[in-house]
Amino acid sequence: MASSSSFFGVTECNLLCVGGLVAGLALAAVAFKRYQKYKDDQRRQTYPKDTVVLHQIGRGKYIPSISPFPLKLETYLRMAKIPYINEHAHTMSSKGKTPWMTYNGEDVDDSQMCIDFLNKKLGVDMNKHLSLEQKSIGHAFRILVEDHLYWTMAYVAYAGDLTATRSVMPYDPLTNMFLVRAWTKVIRKQLWCQGMGRHTVEQVNHLIKSDLMALSVFLGRKRFFFGSEPCEFDCCVFGMLALALWCMPGSLHETLVNKEFPNLKDYVYRVRETFWPDWNECILEPEQGGTRGKKEK
C-alpha cells in the first residue's frame, strides 16, 4: 500500500482541512461585512428627513460625552436649534474618527466640517454678531483649544497613569480594560507624532497653564467668549473645558479650571445651563454606571 505524501509531517488531508478552514473564515468575514452593510442601509432608511443624525460614542458617567468633539457638535446643534437625533455607536467615520453625522443621506465627518456644512446648508451663522477681527480671534482660540489644549489633555489622560481615565470610562470593567489599552497605544503614537508626546510632564504642565491662562484672560468677566451673546466658538471652548471639569479627576486641568481660573468654571456652568438644561438626562443612569440624579460633588 502506497503511503500518503507529507510535507514537514503534515499530510495532504491536513493541508486541505487547513485551507478549507481559512477559506471558510474568509467567506464568513465577507458575509458578515455584507450583512453589516445591509443592516446599515436598512437603518439609514429610517433616518428622518431634515434631521441631523449625530453619530457618537455613548453617554458618559458624569458628562454627555467623554470626548470634547461630540460635545462641541451637540452644543452647536442645540445653540443653532437644528433638529437632531443621536446614534450612539463605536462606528467611526471614513476618516477613522468620531463624531460624524448624516444629513438627508449625506455623511460628513469632523466636527468643524459638520458645522461648516450645516451653516452653509441651512443658512446658519452663530457668529453674525461678531466683527471680522473678533472672528479671526475666535478662530485662533478655537485652534488653540482643539489643536493644543486638546493634546495636553490627551497627554495627561493617556501618556501616564491610566487610573483616572479608567474611572470615567462608561463601560463594564472588561470592555474598559480592552478599550483603554487599545486607545492608549494609538493615542501615545499620535502624541509623539504631533509633538506633545516628546515633552516632559513638567513641560506639558507649563503648556496647560499657558493655554488655560490665555483663555481665562481673554474671557475675563464676559458671559460668553465674545460678550453677552454666545457664538459658535463657545461650543468648542465649552466642549474642551467641560471635559476638564467632569472627565479628568485629579488632573492639573481640573484643578486650574476649578480653582485658579474661576471665571472659566463659571463660564462652563453658564453654557451648560443655557444649552444643556437636560444635562442630567444626558448622562448615564446609576444602573449603567452613571451619576444621573445624583448630587454633583
Place this chain on the structure above:
Amino acid sequence: MASSSNFFGLTECNLLCVGGLVAGLALAAVAFKRYQKYKDDQRRQTYPKDTVVLHQIGRGKYIPSISPFPLKLETYLRMAKIPYINEHSRTFSSKGKTPWMTYNGEDVDDSQMCIDFLNKKLGVDMNKHLSLEQKSIGHAFRILVEDHLYWTGVLQRWVYDKGAHVPEASGGRVTPFQARMISRKIGPQAYMQGLGRHTQEEVMCILRKDVEALSCFLGQKKFLFGDDPCEYDCSIFGLLAQALWSMPGSPHEVMAKKEFPNLKDYIYRVRETFWPDWNECILEPEQGGTRGKKEK
C-alpha cells in the same frame, strides 16, 4: 578521521568567523559613538560664554532656514539682541527635533522652550508693551501658526509635493533620495496628528481660513500688535517666510504673495527690520544658493 560538526551546513569555523564579525562591528559602533561624544565634548569646550549656540540644519538657497522654527528662534535672538552663534549640523535634540540650543553648557530644545528659558535667564520680555488680553490673543495666534498652519505646510511640502522642492530649496544639502525617504515618514505622522486624514481640497480650505484669520487680525498694522514688534512676530514670520521663499508654486506662496498683500508686506517688513544681512545668511551660488542674485 572525525568530520567537524555543523549546524545547517555551517561549520564551527564559519560560526566563529560570523560571531567575530558581529562582535567586531558592535565594538566598532561603540568606539565610533564614543569618539563622536569625545569630539562633541571637545567642541562644547570651545563654546563662548554667555552666548547662545543655536543648533540648526543649515542655510537655504533663498532663506536662512527652510524650517520655520530655526528662523523663528534666530529672529527672536536678533530682536532681543542676545549674542549667538550658529552651529549648522544634522544633530537633533534629545526630543529628536531641531532647532535646539546650548547656553553656558545647558542644552534646551524646542524653539518656544528656548525662548522661555532665555526670557527667564536674561530677564528679556519682548511682550512687555502688550496688555494681558493682547498676550492671550498673541498666544492663540502663535499656536494657530505653529500647531495648525504649520501642518498644512508639512502636508504641502512632504505629502502633496513629495519633497520635490526640498533639494533645491536646501541648496542640495537634502538629496532627492533623502527627500523621498523623509516624505514617506511624514505622511503617517500627519495622519496621526489629524490633518493628514483630510483630503487635499479640505486641507487647502483649512489653510485659507488660517491665513485669512492672520491677515484679518494684522490688518494695516506694522506688526501683529501695532508699531512695535513683539515675540509673537517671530513665530509668525518664521512660518510665513517659508511660504514666500521655500515653497515655490504652493497655495501658501500664492496666498502670501498675491491674495493677502498685507501679509506679504509684513513679512518683508520683519525681514528688513531684523535681517538686514539676509543676503549673507543664504547660501552662495557655489553652494547652490542665490546670495547676491536679484530676488524674483
